[in-house]
Amino acid sequence: MIRQGACWDEERAQALINFAHTFFQPQFVRGTFRLLPWQTDYLRTLYGWRWMDGSRVKRFSNLHIAKKAGKTLIVSLIAFFEIYNSEEPSPYVAAAAASKENASQVFKELRYSIERSPFWDKDPSKSYTKITDHTKHIRVPSLNAEFRSLASQGSRVHGEPCSCVVI
Numbered sequence: 001m002i003r004q005g006a007c008w009d010e011e012r013a014q015a016l017i018n019f020a021h022t023f024f025q026p027q028f029v030r031g032t033f034r035l036l037p038w039q040t041d042y043l044r045t046l047y048g049w050r051w052m053d054g055s056r057v058k059r060f061s062n063l064h065i066a067k068k069a070g071k072t073l074i075v076s077l078i079a080f081f082e083i084y085n086s087e088e089p090s091p092y093v094a095a096a097a098a099s100k101e102n103a104s105q106v107f108k109e110l111r112y113s114i115e116r117s118p119f120w121d122k123d124p125s126k127s128y129t130k131i132t133d134h135t136k137h138i139r140v141p142s143l144n145a146e147f148r149s150l151a152s153q154g155s156r157v158h159g160e161p162c163s164c165v166v167i
Helices: 010-023 037-048 071-085 100-115
Strands: 006-008 049-051 092-097 130-132 137-140 145-151 164-166
Touching (some): 071 137
């Protein structure tokens, strides 16, 4: 339910969808990537409802779907969008998972898409994006943006100053 004072911003609702269809290439999808209708509706709802000052109404969301139904893809896509197209200055995006294996899946999906996007160059000195595999860390120095993939194990997952967390 959306409270009084919120408005629909079609341009912002569509921005993530256009970004996904232009730049995002999941590792297990062959050919042209297109979101499914339910994925489009879910993402448009997250990003389209705005307060009068332009900030997002939906700052938190729970997506409950079956195993192997696309949660990793959605988490990776939101992280991809927030790294490169965030409304936050110096975005710090984290994807948290219940296990190291799940965290690694999100990181690998995100890395796969980045490496097939215009934000990547095989020559590290020319690349817009820096990827560090062993720490599951992605940096975009020109945007002062960071991504980390976190697992629930270990004390290092507490206290990160994130602008977007996708769990």
